[in-house]
Amino acid sequence: MNHYRPSQAYRPELDIRFTPRKVPGWARPLVEGQVPNSVAWFVVLPRRAGKTWLAQAVERVRPEGTTRRVDLRADPETVRRSGLACLTNPRVVPRTPAGTLVLVDEPALASGGRGEEATKALAAGLGRIRDAGAVPVVLATPAEHGLLGPLLGADSPKDVIMPPALDEAECGRMAERAPDWAPQAVARLGEEDPAWLQTPFLLELALQMCESDPRLSTDIAALGRAAFEEAVTRHAYVDQWFHNGLSEEHRSALRARRWQDAGLPVGAAGQARAGSVVPGEPCTSGTPRSAAVPRAAATDAARLSADPVLARHLPAVLRVHHVSDLHHGGELRTTVDAKDTTEAGRRLAALAGAGSPLESYLDHVRGLARQGLAPHLVIVTGDLVNRPQEEFGRQALDWLRELASCVVDHPDLRPADPRILLAGGNHDVSWDLCLDSEPGARHEWFARVFADYPHPDLHNPDHTRRRLYVRYPDAGLKVALLGSAESGGEPAKDADRARLADFQAEFVSTFDDDEVSALIQDFERLDPGVIARGVLDRLDAEPGYTSLAALHHPLSPVPSVEVAPYSGVINAGQVKRALAVAETALVLHGHTHLAFLAAERFLGGRRSWTTRIAGAPALGSRHTDEQNGYNEILLAREGTRHTVALRTVRLEGGQWVPDAAVAFLPGAEGELPMSHLTCDRATLVESHSG
Known part of the structure; x- marks a missing residue:
């Protein structure tokens, strides 16, 4: 029964x-x-x-x-x-x-x-x-x-x-129908996910799931996922509750609320924090609407957002930090220009907050955590160290562990989901092993030192068995980790290969590994970026997922001039085409030490697709023409679809200051006016899809 x-x-x-x-x-x-x-x-x-x-x-x-x-x-x-x-x-x-x-x-x-x-x-x-x-x-x-x-x-x-949520006695009366197990399930819901106790329908739905699968009564997270799927597929809950039961103003207010909570306040007509967004027009064409979300709708949004089905359909914005070119052990920019090197000068510099941008970034993330704005995920696109030496590796690991302690939870992330992803750069390659008979030997140091963090597995010669995508199923997000430093450290000339081999044979018995590595850095090298064909062939589009990709080298020319061979990816055209066919929304890179954002559109084929490409400033290195910084990516999921916003945050005058944000739909040709972040999806697709 x-x-x-x-x-x-x-x-x-x-x-x-x-x-x-x-x-x-x-x-x-x-x-x-x-x-x-x-x-x-x-x-x-x-x-x-x-x-x-x-x-x-x-x-x-x-x-x-x-x-x-x-x-x-x-x-x-x-x-x-x-x-x-x-x-x-x-x-x-x-x-x-x-x-x-x-x-x-x-x-x-x-x-x-x-x-x-x-x-x-x-x-x-x-x-x-x-x-x-x-x-x-x-x-x-x-x-x-x-x-x-x-x-x-x-x-x-x-x-x-407005009838209130169910009280304890009302929940108890529903549990009395199955006294052997339902009271315990209701008690667990009250402790772990009380939103399911709001209405008779929601509570009965949750208990129905427990009745059909008793294991769910002790796994409230799994129960929430099962009840959500049942509500959406069998009861058309989102269509009825959200699309049909709420006004456009209510839906707009709910979306505006979550952008506000993510640190990007956007009103119905795009009103936002000065300097943080690009203004745009309201959602609809024709007769203008009010420039602000009606006060009643904005007030209702706080109450409506507590619905557990809506919370899974329209979750909090996922915050991702994209950092690059840390260069632990290298020449780092200082946050105070301490020209006075006396003891008094050093003390004054310390009082003024002297340190590196790497230290300042950790302080910045700790401050974001206190505001509820810390990242949920961090993607590092290479050059974690200046050279692959043990001391520098320890510095980088200590820094990553401290960063991991500041990263915060998100309802779409499961406990086992990795929070920090890595893609190695040319400075992370062991150049002293480039003559080894195994091409992957030059990447074994990186693989060993950073084994606790997902990375592209360049040390593995079998391209079909390397880690490629890191998936976040509840978030509908996957990230392709691409190793563009595959052939880093190649001698510039064939004659140098023999000289390098003789040099290593002569000094390997005299110096330790780190000293040999440091000496070999002086040989003329090539650092071509390349993505192995066997890896590109594995890229694919997947229904229900928005895809990002991370690599070190740039895929497109950036607005700076570097006179050097192979400064980018030598098979960039193939890579960009493969990423477009795999419907990759955003590609993240480093290497140039410059902030950069572009859109490249591939026409023809199954469908036209625009891939955005974002380079991050150097987070730590002093060898850059601009301020150190990072990119912040904001992913707003609605059902199985995402809207993306991106902005660069720079260290200026001791403060981390965000640039204007840019927003877009994955694959769409044009960017979104910031006011459209609160619009219904149908409006966005009609006016901005490719």
Whole structure:
């Protein structure tokens, strides 16, 4: 026997809010037929929150013959027989005795194309019912209330009833249906994910999942995922609750709220922190809308965002830091120009915060953590060390461990998901091993030292067995780790290969490995960027995932001049084409020590696709023409789709200052005005898809 089944027809014995001995206090104005301040009472609840059960419960506990209930989705003849045809035709006189409570369930103003005339007709009909001495009650979604409320007078806000979340006794009554296990499951939900205790539908759905798979009652995270899938696929919860049950203003406010929480405040018309975004036009064309999200919708957003299904459909923005060119052990820029090298000068510099940008970045991330804005993921695109020596490796590891302690959790990230990803650079290659018979030997130091962090496995000669994608299933995100330093450290001339071999043979018995490595750095080298063909052949598009890629060398020329052979990726055209076919949204690189953002569009083939390419400034090195910094990538998931925003953050005058942000849809041709970050997806796709 199944004890739990959401969306079943009303049965008094299953009602956990109205019992034979108790009517909830918030429902007494309805049960007692109290007169509203304006034309009608409003009971405002999202879809799937129990409006129809509430209407039937109120009708059941009132004296017989004193209540009429009508569903305006019914056929016109049914509405006419109820004596309430005035709700759709204001010329009809209502047939409702004085004192009658009229429950208008499902006004359906926000669906079916009923439009402004239907809303005005309903408002007029409610007024005629009220004039006849009856008490109208509209059970409405937030969208319907937003359409109808303003037509019912200035006192209408006083007549809004919002039923609270289930209390402990109500949850207990539902658990009593299966006393052997349900009370324990409800207790665990209350401790670990209390959002499922908000409405009878949500709690019954969660318990139904436990009933179908008892293991879920002790694994609340898995229960949440299963209940979400059931709500979306079987009950059309997102379509009904979010798209149909909320107004455009409510949806916009919910999206604006999460961008605000991510540190990128964006209003309905793109109003944002000065200097942080590029203004744009409102979402819709034609008649301009209000420049700001209505205050009521913005206030409602805090309450609505607590829904557990919505929280998984529209989760918090995922924050990713892209850092590059740390160069531990190399020449780092100092945060204070301490020309006075005396003891007094050193003390003054220390008081002024002297240190490296690497130290400053860690302090910056600690500060972000205190504000709730620390990264969820960090991607490092190479040159972690200046040379592959043990001391420098220890410095880099200590720095990474400290950074890992500052990275924060996200609902879309599971405990085992890696939070820091690496792609080695040309400075991470053991040049002293470039003559080894195994080409991968030059990458074994990096693989050993950074074994705890996912990286491209360049030490493995089998391209088919290397790590490629790191997947985050709940986030719908995957990151391709590409090793562009595959052939780093090649002697510049064939004659140098023999000289280098003789040199190594002569000095290997005299110096330790680090000293030999340091001496060999002086030989003329080539550092070509290249991605192995066997790796490119494994890149692929995957439904439900947005894809990023990380490598060290740039795929496209950057706005600087470097006179050097092989400064980029020698097979860049093949790489970019493979990434476009694999529908890669964003490619991250370093090497040039410059911030850079470009879009490259491949036409033809299965579909046109635009790949964005972002270079990061050097985080630590002093060898750069611009301020040290990093890129921040913000990934806003809605269902299985993402909207992406990116900005460079630079160390200026001891402060980390963000540049203007750029936003886009993966693969779309144009960038998004920042105001469009709050728009419905259909609007974005129509105007910005490739």
